[in-house]
Amino acid sequence: MKWEVVIGMETHAQLRTNSKIFSGASIEFGAEPNRQACAVDLALPGVLPVLNKAAVAHAIRFGLAVGAHIAPMSIFARKNYFYPDLPKGYQISQFEIPVVQGGKVHIVLDGVAKTVQLTRAHLEEDAGKSLHEDFRGPHGESSSGIDLNRAGTPLLEIVTEPDMRSAAEAVAYAKALHSLVVWLGVCDGNMQEGSFRCDANVSVRPVGQKEYGTRCEIKNLNSFRFLEEAIQYEVRRQIELIEDGGRVVQETRLYDPDKKETRSMRSKEDANDYRYFPDPDLLPLMISEEWIAKERSEMTxxxxxxxxxxxxxxxxxxxxxxxxxxxxxxxxxxxxxxxxxxxxxxxxxxxxxxxxxxxxxxxxxxxxxxxxxxxxxxxxxxxxxxxxxxxxxxxxxxxxxxxxxxxxxxxxxxxxxxxxGLKQISDSGALEAIIDQVLAANQKSVEEFRAGKEKAFNALIGQIMKATQGKANPQQVNKLLTDKLNQS
Amino acid sequence: MNLEDVKRIAHLSHLSLSEDEAKATLAQLQKVFHLVEQMQAVNTDGIEPLAHPIEQIMAIAQPLREDMVTEHDQRDAYLKNAPAEHDGLFLVPKVIE
Amino acid sequence: MSWHTKTIAELSKSLHSKEVSSQELANYFLARIAESKELNAFVDVNVEQTLLQAKAADAQLADGSATKLTGVPLAHKDIFVTKHWKTTAGSKILNNYISPFDAHVVAELGVGRAGMVCLGKVNMDEFAMGSSNESAYAGPTKNPWDLARVPGGSSGGSAAAIAAGLAPASTGTDTGGSIRQPAAFCGITGIKPTYGRVSRYGMIAYASSLDQAGPMAKTAEDCAIMLNAMAGHDAKDSTSLERAKEDYTKALGKTWSGEPGLPLKGLRVGLPKEYFGDGLNADVRTAVDAAIEQLKKMGAECVSVSLPKTELSIPVYYVLAPAEASSNLSRFDGVRYGHRAAEYGDLTDMYKRSRSEGFGAEVKRRIMIGAYVLSHGYYDAYYLKAQRIRRIIAQDFQNAFDACDIIAGPVAPNVAGKLGEKVSDPTQMYLEDIYTLSPNLAGLPAMSVPCGFGDHGMPVGLQLIGNYFSEAALLQVAHAYQQETNWHQAQSPFAVKGGA
Structure with missing residues (x-):
């Protein structure tokens, strides 16, 4: 059977701000653990979020660059789930009404142009990090360490329609998007530091079938190579599974670059009811026409x-x-x-x-x-x-x-x-002396020129340039030589 | 609402309930939801949900903060309340991905 | 001198005239608190810190930089985070928690700002979920009028401390009546301002779109003085309103019309018929009716209004508040602070045990209600439906305010009940909130003013509800009423006995 691959992408671009999306803590990379996690980022009792203007400005600029609709009103919602790197027990994100709606990204693959349709791009906060270096807990139990420096870092999650049909197209899209967000200055694009992370939703279906197959989401692909390898592996896995009479299960998978394979993420399995609702601590985000115009005028x-x-x-x-x-x-x-x-x-x-x-x-x-x-x-x-x-x-x-x-x-x-001593020789006297010497030493060429052989002229020029170690002004040499040959 | 619902929401809320507790909770929640069901009699066609009370009388918009670093390292103070910590990290039982 | 019978206004005068020092007052009240353990009003005191603040206040009183509130002692509800006192929000899950920062309100009222001296933290229902103070981890606070009865909730510790003469004033918070109902049950005065007037920063969230902090004290005048320091825009709370500062004491003592004559002439008082129906107990009704007669005597004109969805405010509230709470309380997970179970297996087990041990029954119940109404397939039918009815409720108030300036009615259908009486049946308890919930749903200011006594000699509160931003007017009316009546001056038996 012939199979068609269907890929949609979700990309988390870390926005280039000084401070976090809802707090005044720095987002600089590489600080010691938890030194850049303030009371708001740690979700201490009593704290409240306040939105960073620069994060919104970046979202507006991105929206303008991809020709999207910038929502005059968008809503922040809470995505509820428990995870130790998620201090509040919910992530502030945008759900029903995102700030950037629609848009297009143009890609070129093997000389063929294609357009990838964007569904949306929304603002959200990043989670912290779990370090799995086998620490020992209070009872000697095997433990993970939680570093919340990254918690609250502003992200723009850019979501496409399932428009891509191969790993190569997905990579071309990711590269085009990467270059665009870096171009706009909204993201530093540093993939090693996690500033630009791709999730790929991959499914396969028999060619000609209308309905999409069951998709798997491969999370946190932080290089174009891993993105390509992970999709290729996942496509093979799904096709083999179906051809062996199996069924693809909708799930979140992780790519292991060492083994070059994807595996199921058990931990995310039961967190499938996020109980989204509008965050009562934040009011609707209003973006005026004036603001959009201002960003447009200041945009690169x-x-x-x-x-x-x-x-x-x-x-x-x-x-x-x-x-x-x-x-x-x-x-x-x-x-x-x-x-x-x-x-x-x-x-x-x-x-x-x-x-x-x-x-x-x-x-x-x-x-x-x-x-x-x-x-x-x-x-x-x-x-x-x-x-x-x-x-x-x-x-x-x-x-x-x-x-x-x-x-x-x-x-x-x-x-x-x-x-x-590379200065060009433009002094006519000096040049004339050199030309005279060259003419004297190359009488044969002079005669050939006079006999009508144009080629001989170039040979003479070559000799003159050689004699000046290429420093003679070519136009000047040309003129002086012509004059000399015509004089005598 | 049935016993399965109670167990599901207890799990979603990360609360543990014994079988007996779940049964007792079900009885109480059923009473509450009996009360809540009164809402269904109200015709709310064409009425927008009211998320923020003040929205009823004035235009509201999320205030925006200038992008400045205003918070500085207070890790030592924050870690004082931590049930388990090591080298500036909060410790939790091993996270399995 | 019995300083505990004095109002803020009186104490302020005595402090400024050097009749008493702030340190003397602090010691006086700390001694009363120490002798009143039986009441279980205070959950944490820090004598050293209190005296340090009093000393600073005395220095300000000496150098002339004092405000009206400088040196006056107060208590803080344990829902406000404090650097120098433990903050537990009435829960085991925050047992021994010390906040690295002070709540906005605590800072505004404290040293360097208004200059009030903190006596300590007062008891409350766990995470402000309750109307009787019986869900408090520290055990219930008792009502100073009858120790066998509840003080109301959730700001029960605040109300009881004032009624017992352990503090002249306290902060409180009101999500569905938590300032007004305990104020009514303990015979003191309290106001819940318009939503957004007072910053919620540092106030541990129960239901974010309903929570609002306010002052609790002996008189409307004291509440006005305190509100002056508490209210105002705070950039750290996105829902805090950017409005010019107001002087809530400005209209006190003025007539409603501004002309000489009866104090309330021209005031139209709306009486919602739904607030005077079958559910209202006769004793409370008698006291409230008498209060309305008094308002009329003072020149007010009463009109009948309707708040047709009053009964529905109960289901709407018990969908919305738990929904927000279920999410707000997810941060209590035993990872960064608070209670962690002594024994656990894997990560999920650690979460579940810590939370199950740390939260009390009522909190767990509300978290589960909230998770249910937000969960897949139920969101529209419960959560969104409740938000839509919430808008109708808010609109009903606007219709009512076309016909009147303020609304008057009872705070609660009954006087304070006996401890343990209603714990077993949460829904029965929810029904008692019927008159206080809708102002929170609409975001309106509302207050409770002592207006007499009902069965068993227990205090009754008159509820006054105003339109948005009408706190000054509410306080003006309440103050006028308190000029003509002396219910607010009645001393609880505990206050008379304690420290005497």
Whole structure:
């Protein structure tokens, strides 16, 4: 039988705020256990939540970026269940009326474009962490340690329709979403630290069947590779199960990257009646048209908008724009560079970034944000080409030198030109002397040129450049040589 | 409401009930729900639920906090009330995932 | 001097005139508390801390930075978290819990703000669930008018402490009548403000959309003075209302019309016919009727109004309050604080044993009711249905306030019953809340004013209900009534005997 895979994704993006969603505790990663868990996060008797404005602003921006409806009124609800990393015994989330409704994310897989429909995105608080290092409790019993530093960290849970049909599509979606939330600045995207976590709802059905099969939810996939492997495993597991006459049971599963398999999470099984109801400690979240407009006006330009603008304003190619807008850091780098070299050099700047710069980053597997060189250093390089100090060819040499030494001085370009004597020779007198020497030593070529062999001209140019170690100004050499050959 | 319901909600509430307690609770809750059933006689068509009393007379909106860190480490004070702790962690019987 | 018979207003005068020091008052009341263990009103005292606060108050009284309340002692209901006293909310599950911070109300009334001196924490029904104080883990508080009777609840310790002369005033909280009913049963005055007037930060939540803190004292004037310090916006409570500060004492002593003449001329008092039906016991009715006659004598005009869903407020309340409570009380799990069972197996067993041992019968009952009405398949039929009727109830009040300025009626159908009388039948007890529940459901301010005595010489309270934000008007009417009557000055036998 032929099977069709159906995947829906739920992604938890940790929002980039200073403080927690309902308390004034810091969300900085890596603090000692429970040092960033305040009275509200610990659910001490008598505490109450107050909503962080920045978390809402991030949700609005995300909603605008995916073309969703921003709910003018949304409601926080309590999701009730017991778990030691959930101090209140309920999670504050949004249930019936979420803040972001609908929306679309565009993905490209093997050159084919596809749209993934979003169901919703809602604000909620994160839980703490259980550490399973086999601590000993008061009676010597095997125990887990609870660290509530993460409790109350703001999350945006982004939910898709079951629109994806393969693990590869799910990964393409996750990557597109990741790049978008990082681009928008709403999430730092750090998957190792858990800032961007994916849950995949996976089911299979015979091709042609309308109804969905029973789905399993694979939780907490914190890398694109695990996401892909987990889905692939789960699809195989479900197909084999059905083909062997079994039945898929709806459940939550965990991916074990060491064994490369998913397994049932027993602990979540009986917590299936969450008794959602509106949180009486919080009032309806009201978002005015004015607020939405304000966020829109302050929002960073989206990749597609940038690309369009650069093409029309600077005449960049679609390809260059695609490379430059792949990541926010790259685009920011380019814009910074542009600011320093001016519009006239937009194309030259783009060439440098998509050429030498991109391949250097690639080689080291780092992003523009981690580049050892900064935009001012590259700006100087472009300026030196523009003012005729160096040729394009020499520029490449300088770039490599700068990169290799991880130059940190702002005048690295000038320093290297000076040190290596790479300054272009534009002094006509000096050039003429060199040309005379070359002509004298290459009479054969001169004669061939006069006999009408155009190729001989290029050979002479080559000799002259060689004699100047490539430092001669090519345009000038061209002109002087032409003059000389025509004179005599 | 039956005995199974009582056991289900006791479990949802993480309360343990012996068989006898469950039976006694059922009898009491049945009385309460007999009272509660009076509500069903009221026609509430087209009436919006009232979650916050003040909403009845004025527009209300969730106040928003500026995104600032205002709370600082008080772990030692907080841990004083902990039934079991180790190295700054609250201890619980092993969590099985 | 019998300081225990004095009001806040009187004590304030004596403190400011240096007739007495705050430390003398603190010692006086601490001694009375120590001699009154039998009443079981106080659950925790901290003599050293009380005297420290009194000393600070005396310093303020000396340097002229004192407020009207500086140096006046008070008790706090054990539902407000306090740094220097244990906070248990009347429950074993919080046995010996010490809060790392003070509740907003405690801080506002205390040193550095209003300057009141805390005498300790007073008893209450467990998590404020009860109307008799019999669900308290520390055992029931007794009624100072008759030690065989209940003081009412849940703020029973607060009411009893005042009626016994152990404290001139106390904080209380009212979710379905928990300030008004014990005030009525003990013959003192108490007001539950409009929902959102007083911050709930640091007040252990029972039912968040109904809970409201308020003052309990001997007179309406004292309540007004205390409310001035308690009320106001608090950024830590999202449901606290952003309104300009009001002076609740401003209208005291003024006539309703603002013109010379009868004090209540022009006041329209609504009498809901549902509050005077068959369920109302004759003794209470007689006292309340007499109080209404008195209001008329003072110039008020009485009109008949209707609150047709009064009876339904019972099922609506006993769906909504347990629903919120079932969730609010989930944090008591033996992980971060509070009671943990001595023996347990796995994690779930630890939860279940700790909670089953830690919570009393009534609390467990309400948690289970709440879990049931919120559970899958029942949410619409119970929880949402109750919220819809809640809106009808709130609207009924608005209709009534078209015809009147305030509503008057009984607080409870009967005077305080005997200890143990109704414990076995919770639903019977729920029915007794009939007159106090709907103001909470609607979020309206309401108060209880002593208005006479019923059977067995037990006090009766007159309930006054106002429209939203009309606390000043309620207190004005109550104060006017107390100028003409002396029910609020009657001394309980315990107050007369104790410390004498």
């Amino acid at each position: 330009e989206l990749p597609a908008q940038k690309s369009e603008r650069w093409q029309s304003e600077f005449g960049l190619s679609a390809y260059d724009c695609q490379v430059l807008t792949q990541e926010r850091a790259t685009a920011d780098f380019y814009e910074d560079l542009l600011k320093q070299v001016g519009k006239d050099q937009a194309k030259a700047a783009a060439n440098l970034m998509t050429g030498e710069f991109a391949s250097a980053l690639n080689k080291e597997g780092i992003s523009a944000a981690q580049s050892p060189l900064n935009p001012s250093q590259l700006a100087q390089l472009i300026q030196r080409i523009a003012d005729g100090t160096i040729s394009n060819k020499i520029a490449k040499e300088i770039f490599t030198a700068m990169w290799d030494e991880k130059a940190s001085d702002p005048d690295a370009v000038d320093r290297i030109i000076e040190a290596k």
